Amino acid sequence: MLTLTENACSIVKRYTDHPETPDDAGLRITSTPEAQLAVTAADEPVAGDHLVEQDGARVYLDPVAAQQLDDKVLDAGVDETGNIQFGLLAQA
Template identity: 65%
Template structure:
């Protein structure tokens, strides 16, 4: 199952715990034919999504993404231009 680094956990929680966000808010990763994956904050999972919860961070994965990311670790950070970047690496 997908796991999150400490950085990714903090960023996902920051993106999804705004005062007006529902308790079911999470980061959704879905498979995208052209780009590999699409990542977006969402108020709730879509039907059939796999729910990954880690240290208060919630990530939703559509079925193809869940299969592709099963043994991966999600990392996140902010680059030198201030843009949010997500990365994946194999679980060690």
């Protein structure tokens, strides 16, 4: 199952730790027809999503993304212009 680095957990929680944000909010990773992955903010899961919850951070995966990311680690960081960058690492 996908795991998250400490940086990824912090960034996901940054999106969802607001009083007006629904309790089930998190990030959602979906597969595209081009076999790429897309990351978006989500107020709640979509039917069929897999939940990865780690240290208070929620990530929803569509079924195809869940299969693709089963042995991966999600990392995240902020670049010099303030943009969030996500990356995938192999699990050890």
